[in-house]
Amino acid sequence: MFTITPRVADSFGLLSLMDDLMSPYHRYQESSMLPVQFRDGTMGHIGGRIGDSQVQNTDKEFHIRLDLSHYKPEEVKITSDNDKITIQAKHEERQDNHGFVTRxxxxxxxxxxxxxPNSATSSMNGNGTLSIKMNKTALEAPKDVDIPIEIKQS
Structure with missing residues (x-):
């Protein structure tokens, strides 16, 4: 007979292979998730990757932070209606460390x-973090409404 141990996969080298494959990813995630302090004094982390965002929805405001570090403020367009807010960013071909890129x-x-949506304000800091804030309307408490009784003649 043979004994089954909890680390059977390790005898095939699978656990160390998985550790080797995942290790660079985890190192990247750990380094990119370092906390940052925003201008308004709040702390958070965008994630370190282009396009990462944070959404904060409180009783008083709706707040979006979006990493647009590869774009200039004039290359960003923000539109809103009553249902959604859309951020579009585009830059034409420019040279970077690896050649030319269009984003x-x-x-x-x-x-x-x-x-x-009419209360929206936006700003972009020097690191390319776009911040959009929208106020929430105060929800009115339900009012007592008189409902008249219609008298019908039978």
Missing amino acids: EMTRTYKLPKGVD
Whole structure:
């Protein structure tokens, strides 16, 4: 007979192979998720990858932070309606360390109920983090409504 141990996969070298394959990814994730302090004093992490975003939905505001470090503010267009907000960014061909590159991205967020799209403000910091804030409208408490009784003659 033979004994089954919990590390049977290790005898085939699969666990160390998986560790080797995943290790660079985990090192990247750990280094890219370091906390940052934003200008408004809040702490967070965008994630370190282009296009990463954070969404904060509180009782008072809806807040989006989006990494657009490869774009200039004039290359970004933001549009909104009552249901969604769309961010489009595009730059024409430019040279980088590896040659020439053209980039274009579009990201759309569904707006939660109570957000006033007319209150939207946006800013972009020197690191290319776009910040969009929208106020929420105060939800009115239900009012007592008199409902008249219609009298019908039989």
